[in-house]
Amino acid sequence: MDTPDNGEGLKGVNFGPGFHATVGQHVDRSAYDRYVGDWSRLFVPTVLAAAEVAAADRILDIATGPGEAAALALAQVGPAGLVVGVDLSLAMLTAAHSRFAGARFRPVVSDGQALPFADATFDAVLCQLGLMFFPDPARGLAEFRRVLRPHRHAAVCVISTRERAPMWGVLAEILSRYLPAQQEVLHLSFALADAGRLERLLATTGFREISVTRETREGSFESFDDYWVPIEEGVGSLPQAYLALPAIASTGSTRGGAGAASAIRIQWTASNEC
Numbered sequence: 001m002d003t004p005d006n007g008e009g010l011k012g013v014n015f016g017p018g019f020h021a022t023v024g025q026h027v028d029r030s031a032y033d034r035y036v037g038d039w040s041r042l043f044v045p046t047v048l049a050a051a052e053v054a055a056a057d058r059i060l061d062i063a064t065g066p067g068e069a070a071a072l073a074l075a076q077v078g079p080a081g082l083v084v085g086v087d088l089s090l091a092m093l094t095a096a097h098s099r100f101a102g103a104r105f106r107p108v109v110s111d112g113q114a115l116p117f118a119d120a121t122f123d124a125v126l127c128q129l130g131l132m133f134f135p136d137p138a139r140g141l142a143e144f145r146r147v148l149r150p151h152r153h154a155a156v157c158v159i160s161t162r163e164r165a166p167m168w169g170v171l172a173e174i175l176s177r178y179l180p181a182q183q184e185v186l187h188l189s190f191a192l193a194d195a196g197r198l199e200r201l202l203a204t205t206g207f208r209e210i211s212v213t214r215e216t217r218e219g220s221f222e223s224f225d226d227y228w229v230p231i232e233e234g235v236g237s238l239p240q241a242y243l244a245l246p247a248i249a250s251t252g253s254t255r256g257g258a259g260a261a262s263a264i265r266i267q268w269t270a271s272n273e274c
């Protein structure tokens with residue numbers, strides 16, 4: 001993998017609705033957790049506190065994925081509350097649905113930019129690591145605002161710059177060298193890293209009393225394989241792109257021998273910022 005992109009792009013990759021789950025394939029929640037979920041979970045308490053989630057609330061978790069924010073929201077709202085998890089990806093919602101069997105969780109397949117709910121339905125709206133993947137985040141935020149009850153709160157968590165979120169930033173950067181035509185989609189995770197832009201988006205979509213803060217959480221890996229194996233499982237846009245590289249698609253795993261691997265090894269203790 002020392003040779004930069006041959007210009008052929010990602011032949012054969014279909015990122016699937018929402019960019020994270022391959023169409024028709026089951027989401028391996030263990031792989032997802034080790035690639036995103038374990039990191040996401042570190043930020044969820046701050047998000048729920050910002051949304052002022054309380055017992056018996058009716059919560060909307062947009063871009064719920066396998067349910068990182070929903071899990072803690074369910075614990076906080078208790079048996080009298082309800083968490084509705086929306087996602088564009090049926091495979092992601094299936095993973096969440098099986099995780100929360102018997103709990104007060106309702107999965108709904110929908111685009112977060114066009115929600116199938118009446119105005120002022122929810123006591124709080126959450127969007128944990130999802131808004132940056134929306135083609136039109138302002139349209140999404142306007143929908144979040146519309147379905148939120150007056151005087152209640154929405155909380156959105158997005159990823160910072162690729163330099164400040166090396167868990168995904170290093171991979172995005174290296175893949176872009178091989179796939180320059182895919183640069184934009186490979187960097188979607190960092191599309192809302194500019195705090196000023198996020199604040200303006202919130203203000204122009206009708207939110208008031210806006211607060212945008214930067215939060216950093218640290219984690220590390222026991223071994224390089226702990227970092228790399230979930231990527232080879234292919235859950236997430238960057239792992240899907242990696243698996244679709246012509247050299248990988250034809251030969252299978254390159255773990256251990258690849259230029260990409262040695263570049264990532266330098267930074268495998270990561271502190272990620274959202």
Ligand SMILES: C[S@@+](CC[C@H](N)C(=O)[O-])C[C@H]1O[C@@H](n2cnc3c(N)ncnc32)[C@H](O)[C@@H]1O
Binds near residue numbers: 069088133
């Ligand atoms: C990085 S995952 C985050 C999942 C979960 N909230 C978490 O924190 O682990 C991003 C999720 O956003 C979903 N997504 C992307 N675009 C979306 C859209 N326009 N509407 C609804 N969900 C979307 C994806 O399918 C994926 O499940």
